[in-house]
Amino acid sequence: MTSGRVVTARTVEAVWRMESAALIAGLTRLTQDIGLAEEYAQDALVTALEQWPRTGVPPNPAGWLMTTAKNRAVDAARRRATHAGKLGALQRDVEVHEQAAAAEVDDAIDDHVGDDLLRLVFTACHPSLTLESRVALTLRCLGGLSTPEIARALLAPEATVAQRIVRAKRTLRGVPVELPPACEWPQRLSAVLEVVYLVFNEGYAATAGEDWTRPALCAEALRLGRVLAGLLPAQPEVHGLVALVELQASRLPARTGPDGSAVLLADQDRRRWDRLLIRRGQQALTRAESLGAPIGPYTLQAAIAACHARAATAEETDWRRIADLYTVLAHVWPNPVVEINRAVAMGFAEGPEAGLAHVDALDAEALRDYAPLAAVRGDLLARLGRSEEAAAEFRRAAALTRNQPERAVYEARAAASGNAAPASRRSVPRDDRRR
Amino acid sequence: MRYLMLLKATQPASPPPPELMEAIARLGEEATKSGALLDFAGLAPSAAGVRLELTSGDLIVSDGPFAEAREVVSYAVYEVRSKEEAVEWGTRFLDVHRKHWPGWEGSTDIHKVFGPEDMAPSS
Numbered sequence: 001m002t003s004g005r006v007v008t009a010r011t012v013e014a015v016w017r018m019e020s021a022a023l024i025a026g027l028t029r030l031t032q033d034i035g036l037a038e039e040y041a042q043d044a045l046v047t048a049l050e051q052w053p054r055t056g057v058p059p060n061p062a063g064w065l066m067t068t069a070k071n072r073a074v075d076a077a078r079r080r081a082t083h084a085g086k087l088g089a090l091q092r093d094v095e096v097h098e099q100a101a102a103a104e105v106d107d108a109i110d111d112h113v114g115d116d117l118l119r120l121v122f123t124a125c126h127p128s129l130t131l132e133s134r135v136a137l138t139l140r141c142l143g144g145l146s147t148p149e150i151a152r153a154l155l156a157p158e159a160t161v162a163q164r165i166v167r168a169k170r171t172l173r174g175v176p177v178e179l180p181p182a183c184e185w186p187q188r189l190s191a192v193l194e195v196v197y198l199v200f201n202e203g204y205a206a207t208a209g210e211d212w213t214r215p216a217l218c219a220e221a222l223r224l225g226r227v228l229a230g231l232l233p234a235q236p237e238v239h240g241l242v243a244l245v246e247l248q249a250s251r252l253p254a255r256t257g258p259d260g261s262a263v264l265l266a267d268q269d270r271r272r273w274d275r276l277l278i279r280r281g282q283q284a285l286t287r288a289e290s291l292g293a294p295i296g297p298y299t300l301q302a303a304i305a306a307c308h309a310r311a312a313t314a315e316e317t318d319w320r321r322i323a324d325l326y327t328v329l330a331h332v333w334p335n336p337v338v339e340i341n342r343a344v345a346m347g348f349a350e351g352p353e354a355g356l357a358h359v360d361a362l363d364a365e366a367l368r369d370y371a372p373l374a375a376v377r378g379d380l381l382a383r384l385g386r387s388e389e390a391a392a393e394f395r396r397a398a399a400l401t402r403n404q405p406e407r408a409v410y411e412a413r414a415a416a417s418g419n420a421a422p423a424s425r426r427s428v429p430r431d432d433r434r435r
Numbered sequence: 436m437r438y439l440m441l442l443k444a445t446q447p448a449s450p451p452p453p454e455l456m457e458a459i460a461r462l463g464e465e466a467t468k469s470g471a472l473l474d475f476a477g478l479a480p481s482a483a484g485v486r487l488e489l490t491s492g493d494l495i496v497s498d499g500p501f502a503e504a505r506e507v508v509s510y511a512v513y514e515v516r517s518k519e520e521a522v523e524w525g526t527r528f529l530d531v532h533r534k535h536w537p538g539w540e541g542s543t544d545i546h547k548v549f550g551p552e553d554m555a556p557s558s
Contacts, residue, residue: 005526014519018469057523059530215551219436219514226470252551276473276512 005056012052016045019062020144021227025116027069028177034123035169036073038141044069115179117142118231123177125192133168134195136161142227143220153217154202155209189232193241193298196224200245204252208402212262218249229284239288240299246281247305250274262405266314278309297333300325319348336367340376347376352383371400375410382417391417437473437548438513438521442528443505444541446480455535462531466513466524475511505541512548521545 005011016023020041027037044065058064124137139145139153147165151158180188203217225242232238254268285306288299304325311317326342339362347355359377367373378393394414398407466472481499488495500506511528515521525543532539 005522008519010517011519011522014517015523017516018471018520018523057526213551216516218551219516222514223470223516227468230468230470256551280473 007053007056009049009053011057012048013045015052015057015061016048016065017144019065020045021117021120021142022062022113023065023069024141025113025120026066027073028120028123029112029116030070031073032177034120034137034141034172034177038169040069040072040076041065043072114231117227119177119179121192121228121231122180122188123172123175125188125195126172126175127188127191128171128175129168130164131194131198133164133171134191135198136164137168138195138224139199139220140165142224145220153214153220155206189235189237192228193237196221196228196241197245197298199224200248204248204255205406206403210260210404212256212260212403212405213252215252218245218252221245222249234291236288236291237296237298239284239291240296240302243281243284243288243302244298244305246277246284247302247309250277250281250309256405260405262409264409265308270312273309281309282306294332295328297329300329300332304329317348319345323349336362336370337372340367340370340373343380344376347380347383352380356380356384369400371397371406371410374400375413378410378413378417382413387417391415436515436517436552437550438515438518439546439548440511440513440521440525440528441507441544441546442509442511442541443544444508444539445505446508447539452535455531458531458535459528462527471513471515471520471524473512473514475509477509478507481506508541518545518547 024037024041028034124141125134139150147162151161200221203214228238229242250273254272285302307322323345326345330338343355343358374393374397378390382390391414394410398410401407481501484499486497
């Protein structure tokens with residue numbers, strides 16, 4: 001008996017969302033179709049919205065939702081059978097199936113939850129889908145987000161997101177719902193981790209829009225990462241990714257000023273960093289490192305984030321170690337963004353000349369429109385006392401970014417460089433954002 | 436959004452039944468795997484604690500036990516997507532008490548922890 005608890009639509013949606021991933025995963029096993037499974041899970045939500053406000057939340061909501069969704073599946077099968085005019089023969093099949101399915105319902109929500117969820121994760125993040133589709137489908141099937149919520153989170157038009165999900169489900173229709181074979185494992189796992197990290201980064205350093213960060217999206221990525229760590233406890237890179245996002249997220253409270261403005265790493269009030277997330281991030285990093293070599297790119301990035309977390313002030317940052325970690329990272333995961341961050345670390349460990357030399361050796365063409373590159377050059381030039389060149393780079397960075405608070409930071413730096421004394425003390429460590 | 440849950444109850448005459456402890460462990464595992472439960476611990480009776488009180492400029496130090504009939508017996512930190520979700524986890528926690536320890540009475544206070552979402556000027 002739960003008296004006094006008013007069951008509103010919000011209550012029903014919250015409970016459904018808590019169960020939705022396991023629900024869709026179990027239904028995907030029963031139907032072998034992620035699209036159908038998702039529809040039946042939605043049907044169960046509709047039924048719950050009708051009934052729970054009157055009856056209260058059932059004692060076993062997961063079981064209730066699974067039974068309800070499964071009944072929808074059986075009804076649908078029956079309708080199809082009627083339509084085909086083979087009712088008699090199929091009625092028996094349906095009944096047999098129904099009994100089997102009823103027995104499976106309990107299985108689906110107990111022993112198999114882990115395996116079902118893993119199959120769902122690997123299917124939603126299947127390499128035959130584009131990264132955007134994988135992200136949308138993952139937020140839908142593993143986050144329980146509605147299409148409008150996903151559209152808001154990704155700042156994409158609702159119709160575009162809906163279209164992506166429909167197309168993704170269609171693409172997956174021929175794809176067996178199963179765990180990847182051993183030979184594909186590394187590539188398939190990285191397709192999953194990439195989705196979680198993209199969701200995190202979209203929240204942490206929004207590519208566009210008026211908000212500098214979107215904490216709810218970071219929180220969703222943290223949640224997805226923690227779920228993955230529970231499902232794949234022996235995979236070092238899963239813990240590496242969790243460590244990375246926990247450590248980065250620990251800075252969120254300090255990353256935005258009271259007026260919504262952007263506050264970069266060097267200027268953050270580190271007392272406002274989230275100690276609980278730092279502790280969890282450090283634990284996850286230790287776990288990743290203890291699971292053995294070879295050390296992967298997420299674990300390396302987490303190790304770098306941990307260096308920042310350990311520094312009580314920006315001045316105490318161990319830039320030598322960070323620069324060395326970037327050297328290793330550039331080796332295992334060669335890409336221009338890593339090289340830019342490496343240049344920043346070198347700029348502090350060895351001096352701005354070294355950093356600038358490294359940046360200038362990069363393929364400028366590939367990064368022509370990348371705002372952070374211009375900002376990093378601007379900072380290194382400012383520290384070398386080349387104020388006018390620095391101001392020009394910051395103006396370029398401001399023109400290139402689509403994020404308004406980020407633009408404000410660059411514009412302020414451009415103005416400061418324009419009339420600043422040489423060798424300004426200020427600096428923009430770019431480690432604060434990697435994408 | 437983050438919530439701190441404080442479980443309050445009178446100190447029991449007998450230790451909790453093992454079935455309850457097992458059910459709490461299972462629920463905790465489920466909540467951890469779902470990414471919601473970040474931290475938790477049981478608290479020793481307040482007889483092991485100390486209360487510091489500042490009144491009218493005087494700092495008063497008194498050893499436990501505290502005078503309240505109900506003591507805080509455990510805490511848990513949850514990261515969830517809505518208050519309703521926090522209420523659901525709290526409900527499940529009290530439900531295992533109801534199921535495995537008949538007659539037990541207690542309460543859970545759910546406190547919202549200030550987070551980045553409270554700092555953001557927009558949204």
